[in-house]
Amino acid sequence: MRLILELALTHIAGRGRQTIVAILGVALGVGFSIAMAALMQGTEKDFIAQLVDTMPHVQISDERRTPRRQPAEDLFSAVQFEGLRPKEDRRGILNPAAAFASLRSWVPGRMAQSLRTQGVVRYAGRDVGVSIIGIEPEIEATVSSVAGDFVEGSFDALQAGGNNIVVGDTLAQRLGASMGTTIQLVSPTGQSRGFKIVGQFHTGSNARDEGETYVLLKNAQILSERPNAINEIRLRLDDPEAAPRVARQAEAELGYKAVPWQEANESLLEALVVRNVVMYTVVGAILLVAGFGIFNIISTITHEKARDIAILKSLGFTQRNMRRLFLIEGLTLGFAGSVAGWLIGFLLCFALSQLEFKLSGAAVGREITRLPLFWTPWHYVIASAFALGSAGVAGYLPARQAARLNPVDIIRGAT
């Protein structure tokens, strides 16, 4: 075995330049795959992290997945309704205190209840339609990402006496309002009250910066004339991946629609899957090309070493020995390429992580972004495994050819 290894290494070492080219081919393949995988997975993780960060992990609303069954449907097996209009329903989660308490007993994470309603902000003759979200500031701060996006003020300021409101900075700009300005809030039921702006946030999402306002839960309930009502429970879980399970359980328990973030962003996540498929295809193609490089050099060696093969076989080396010899040569190239590829991949990742991008446009020029790279030994392992695999195949095919060679044919040819 050591003898075969020595023969293999001698063959490889005897072809300096070609060996380096083949190793480099594999190394570049492995290196680029690693960098690309790190980049793709990094951006994906970054994207999901932002998604998970800005959204509640599970959102329970006062809707139901299926229309409520009519009592007559339960009583009679064949009933048909025509022109039926559901009775006027006081929307909202029924018995919110009990629902909230029962969720709190088992949900692993934090939760906040709120009342979301539509309304109009009126100021200086301008009307802007907005979502009015009634919250409890101290709880909201632990659940919502908005808490970290304040430009001025905070949720806590809502509690400082009087009617206060927190708005997005874009909305404030549109209205021409600033901190301390009192704006008029009009609810769908016709209620109208003045609120003083005590905070501005900038989330980076236009829809939110322009369309969301936060007031105290109590104020929202008064505005919409629904005392004690809530229509939204938002959960922030310790483990975002547990969201679908928690949502299912909450839905079974309460009967209200509970949407995990994965469901809310299904189409985005599907796009990520497609992206991954594209990535693995490209990475696979790169490594395949590298594999052809190995195939090339091994079959060149077997052609050039036909005489050596004949000699070794005439001395008493078996077919298996010969096969192993050239297989080892292929794997050695693959392995050397892998190791060099790790280095290239690592350096590439490092270089990419140093790049800085200034995003121009909507962002106010203060957002400097670095490429998000995800580092995991698995990328290295997978890329090498693929490289070694293709090196093995690339070595095996010519190796089998070489092993079958009949020494007599070569000796005859030479004499």
Place this chain on the structure above:
Amino acid sequence: MSALIEAEHLTRILPAIVPVTLVRDVSLTVGEKEFVAVTGPSGSGKSSLLYLLGLLDRPTSGTLKIAGQDTSQLDDDELARLRLESLGFVFQFHFLLPEFSVLKNVELPMRKAGYLSASEMSDRATSLLEDLGLAGHLDKRPDQLSGGQRQRVAVARALANDPHVVLADEPTGSLDSKSSEQVFTILQDLVRKRGKTVIAVTHDMDIAARVDRRIHLVDGKVVSDERVAQAVV
């Protein structure tokens, strides 16, 4: 004299659209310490016969026993083992591995056989090479040697595993007359001093005249098989 090689009705036909018969119904027995020359015009099948006897090729029909063992029952791996331990080859071209030193080339069959320790292999290879007058060339590479020297290395390699039989295919075919003489003397010594059996294919009549036994082939058939009493021993 016990028989080392017993061939009965050996025939080798190359399958082709028009099949070519290389060796036709050859039966012969070779014993210990024989120096045999196989002669014949080119294309008479003498090399083909040697490859059959050397287990490099399988006969189309007929049986071949090496040291009493029927080789037709053996698979390729077993044939390779038998070749490694019982037979040594010397070809017209030296067929040394160009990347390895002279010493390593001679050690190669021993390492493959795997019976000896590293130092024993190196000692044995050194003494074989010294016996053949290559003492100063152990660490050189084959391309740094002359043709005659290379052929002597090839002989040393053939002797590495102390085989019973050394098969030589035109061993002097690519050498000048002086080197040819050296190589011939060495082969002769293998028989006289080391007690090997040597079977050499040659068209060099000068050599053929000085062996113990001459087998003449024409068209793959043995046309004469004569033992010669040599004047000089």
